[in-house]
Each structure stands twice: as C-alpha cells, then as structure tokens.
Amino acid sequence: MPQLIAGNWKMHCLTAEAVALAQAIAAGAQGIAAELLVCPTALHLTAVAQALKGSIVAVGGQDCHQAKQGPHTGDIAAPMLRDAGATWVILGHSERRRDHGETDELVREKTLAAVEAGLTPIVCVGESADQRAGGQETEVVGWQLAGSLPKPFTGIVAYEPVWAIGTGKTATEEDVEIMHSFIREELVRQFGDAGQTIRILYGGSVKAANAASLLAMPNVGGALVGGASLNAQEFLAIARAAQGG
Numbered sequence: 001m002p003q004l005i006a007g008n009w010k011m012h013c014l015t016a017e018a019v020a021l022a023q024a025i026a027a028g029a030q031g032i033a034a035e036l037l038v039c040p041t042a043l044h045l046t047a048v049a050q051a052l053k054g055s056i057v058a059v060g061g062q063d064c065h066q067a068k069q070g071p072h073t074g075d076i077a078a079p080m081l082r083d084a085g086a087t088w089v090i091l092g093h094s095e096r097r098r099d100h101g102e103t104d105e106l107v108r109e110k111t112l113a114a115v116e117a118g119l120t121p122i123v124c125v126g127e128s129a130d131q132r133a134g135g136q137e138t139e140v141v142g143w144q145l146a147g148s149l150p151k152p153f154t155g156i157v158a159y160e161p162v163w164a165i166g167t168g169k170t171a172t173e174e175d176v177e178i179m180h181s182f183i184r185e186e187l188v189r190q191f192g193d194a195g196q197t198i199r200i201l202y203g204g205s206v207k208a209a210n211a212a213s214l215l216a217m218p219n220v221g222g223a224l225v226g227g228a229s230l231n232a233q234e235f236l237a238i239a240r241a242a243q244g245g
C-alpha cells in the first residue's frame with residue numbers, strides 16, 4: 001500500500017490562489033509513488049477538482065455533516081462533497097473538535113455518512129499538551145479511536161498530537177513509534193485482521209526537512225500536512241520522501 005501525503009489547506013486561499021496551488025502541485029506530481037491528496041475549503045472543491053483533472057492528485061473535503069441533507073444552515077453534506085469532485089474527507093480534526101465542540105460520537109456519525117456517500121474518511125485523533133504532560137496520551141487516543149470509528153471501518157486514521165499542529169513542534173521519532181504501534185494494536189483489537197492494513201498517518205508540523213525520518217517509521221502510512229501543504233514545492237518535497245506501494 002503506498003503512503004498517502006494529504007494536504008489540509010484549512011481556511012486558506014482565495015479561488016485563484018487555490019487553483020494556482022493545485023496546478024503547481026499537479027505539475028510536479030509526475031513520478032511520485034505516494035498517493036497525493038489536497039483538501040481545500042468546500043467552496044473551492046469544484047475549481048480545484050477541475051484543475052487537478054487528469055493528474056494523480058485527489059481532492060478531499062475538510063468536514064461533512066452527518067445527515068445526507070436537511071435544515072442545517074451553513075453545513076455541507078457528504079454527497080455534496082462527492083458531487084463537487086471529492087473522494088476523501090478529513091473528519092474529527094482537532095480544530096473542529098475545539099472550534100465546533102465535535103465529540104467522538106459525532107465524528108463516528110460523520111464517518112458513516114462519508115462512507116455511505118462514497119468518500120474515504122481520514123479520522124483524526126490526538127492528545128493535547130496537558131493530556132501528554134499528565135501521561136494520558138495513549139488513554140485519550142484509545143478512547144477517541146473506540147468512540148470515533150464505526151464498525152466496520154473503511155478509512156484511514158491520522159494521529160495528530162494537538163501540541164504539534166501548526167506549532168513547529170514535531171513529535172519525536174520515539175513518540176511516533178510508541179503511539180503508532182499503540183494505534184495499530186487498538187485497530188487490531190477493534191477490527192481484527194482488517195486493523196492490520198488500516199493506514200495510520202502522522203500529522204503535526206511535517207515539513208520537507210523532517211518528512212523522510214517520520215515517513216520511514218514503522219506503522220506510519222503517510223502524513224497529514226497543514227502549513228507546509230500551502231507551498232507546492234514544500235508539499236512535493238514531502239511527497240518525494242514518501243514510499244510507494
């Protein structure tokens with residue numbers, strides 16, 4: 001299974017900037033063995049999907065509602081993301097858990113809705129700085145996995161320690177090794193043999209300078225990249241450090 005390098009563009013870019021970024025990534029993506037994904041705002045999905053047509057770069061959403069449609073002002077349903085060209089969706093990102101009070105239960109409902117709409121979900125988990133300082137990191141991530149993943153689960157997990165997101169602080173290789181092997185054990189406990197092949201991404205201040213060592217760790221199936229994904233050359237350099245199938 002190739003590693004997945006996913007860019008989370010968050011609430012960045014106007015339309016022309018998003019299209020230009022997508023075009024620059026597509027132009028440099030030839031020959032990269034990893035799977036590539038970019039997740040612009042929902043507003044830019046159609047234009048970005050159009051710009052990436054014929055390239056190896058897929059497009060994803062950053063969130064979806066748990067209902068297929070209905071009276072939910074300002075929300076976006078999973079079938080709408082699919083209709084706009086998305087094939088993936090990030091769910092339960094810590095910024096959504098923080099800004100919108102998303103619970104594990106809600107993330108699980110959204111994950112079911114995403115799969116039903118034909119999207120592959122990337123479900124994010126990760127502990128806060130206080131939880132790590134209190135030695136609770138595996139307990140917290142274990143609860144998030146148990147609460148956020150439906151059975152069966154046909155998606156990807158992203159381990160994103162909250163203290164490493166957008167801070168320039170990256171988890172050490174030891175942190176990543178311990179947590180990713182814990183997540184693998186939990187996935188096997190929850191899903192049996194199927195848990196062996198679920199890819200586990202690392203996210204948190206990944207950049208070209210640290211990508212190769214992080215991506216070489218066991219049980220790291222790729223990276224979820226925030227800030228560095230807004231620069232095409234930096235994102236492509238991370239992708240070149242990743243492994244193919």
Ligand code: PEP
Pocket residue numbers: 008160164165166167168203204205206224225226227228
């Ligand atoms: C993210 O928000 O998913 C992320 C990993 O951000 P950054 O790479 O900027 O830390």
